[in-house]
Amino acid sequence: MKKIFLGFFILAVCCSCGNKKVKIDPFTSITDLVDSASHQGSEADSLNQIAEAETPKPMEADELFDDFIFNYASDEALQRQRTVFPLPYYNVDTPLRIQKEEWKHDYLFTRQSYYTMLFDNEEDMDLIGDTTLTSVQVEWIFLQTHMVKKYYFERKKGMWMLEAINLRHMEKDANQNFVDFYAHFASDSLYQRTHICNPLRFVTIDPDDEFSILETTLSVDQWFAFRPTLPTDQLSNINYGQKNEDLSDSKILKVNGIGNGYSNVFYFRKKKGEWELYKYEDTSI
Numbered sequence: 001m002k003k004i005f006l007g008f009f010i011l012a013v014c015c016s017c018g019n020k021k022v023k024i025d026p027f028t029s030i031t032d033l034v035d036s037a038s039h040q041g042s043e044a045d046s047l048n049q050i051a052e053a054e055t056p057k058p059m060e061a062d063e064l065f066d067d068f069i070f071n072y073a074s075d076e077a078l079q080r081q082r083t084v085f086p087l088p089y090y091n092v093d094t095p096l097r098i099q100k101e102e103w104k105h106d107y108l109f110t111r112q113s114y115y116t117m118l119f120d121n122e123e124d125m126d127l128i129g130d131t132t133l134t135s136v137q138v139e140w141i142f143l144q145t146h147m148v149k150k151y152y153f154e155r156k157k158g159m160w161m162l163e164a165i166n167l168r169h170m171e172k173d174a175n176q177n178f179v180d181f182y183a184h185f186a187s188d189s190l191y192q193r194t195h196i197c198n199p200l201r202f203v204t205i206d207p208d209d210e211f212s213i214l215e216t217t218l219s220v221d222q223w224f225a226f227r228p229t230l231p232t233d234q235l236s237n238i239n240y241g242q243k244n245e246d247l248s249d250s251k252i253l254k255v256n257g258i259g260n261g262y263s264n265v266f267y268f269r270k271k272k273g274e275w276e277l278y279k280y281e282d283t284s285i
Contacts, residue, residue: 056081058158065136065153065240066128068160073108088164108138108151109236114262116235119242119252127240136160139237143183146170178251178268179235181275186230196220197278201267204282218280228264228282231255251275261285 061067072079086097109115119125127133133155140149152164170179185192199217206212218226235253237244249270256263267279 056159056161062155062158062160063131064129065133065160069108069138069238070110072160073106073110076105079105082160083162087162090164090166090168092168110258112258113260114255114257116231116237117254118235118237118244119254120244120248120250122252124242125252125254127242130240133240137239139239141170141179141235141237143179143232143234146179177246178275182253183232185275185277186232193220195274195276196223197276200277201279203279223280257284
């Protein structure tokens with residue numbers, strides 16, 4: 001026992017003499033190993049959390065495209081998750097690819113107080129609530145430059161994803177005739193007066209019963225007294241699959257408010273080769 005004690009005493013003296021400034025903690029190496037393992041574990045957990053956050057997952061809003069597109073436009077993180085990168089971007093005749101780090105949040109039409117949609121007939125308007133859709137295009141129609149910016153969305157594995165953007169000149173057979181008319185109609189009051197059916201069919205909520213619809217008529221002068229503001233620079237459109245053919249003799253412009261209860265529908269038809277507004281519907285709340 002004395003020999004063992006003497007051995008420990010000599011070892012302690014030698015260590016002390018070798019470096020008086022260094023204090024040896026027998027638990028240091030073990031503590032370092034534990035800290036290192038914990039740090040590595042934290043890094044791994046963080047990476048897993050990031051990977052999980054970036055992995056697109058179906059959500060309730062995916063069922064109806066209108067619900068999805070408002071979430072997509074307003075949520076920056078979701079927009080990045082639901083955009084395919086590198087994103088094909090066709091700038092007229094120049095094909096490009098947008099990398100994820102180059103992408104800038106696109107609010108689409110959500111920074112406006114309204115958005116618009118175009119249809120050829122009332123039956124096509126039923127597509128708005130169709131939950132079986134797998135392909136939808138969101139469009140910007142620039143009235144003055146005759147350019148169209150189209151966003152291509154596809155639903156795969158239950159999730160809507162933006163797969164491409166195409167900026168191009170409007171094709172002559174893709175609503176150009178109506179768009180030319182509408183741009184003139186919305187910006188020129190004299191031209192507008194000569195392209196309104198007189199009397200104009202008018203549909204609105206009955207002021208005496210908010211649950212009933214009132215159908216009546218307006219004279220041209222009454223239209224100008226109560227007419228709503230029409231978009232003059234650009235129109236948005238959500239193409240659910242409606243044809244929107246230029247050869248169609250009827251067009252419906254639906255204007256929906258964003259979070260304000262505004263709802264107007266304008267019915268146009270071509271009569272003797274000229275477009276005219278023949279029905280106006282205001283069911284705003």
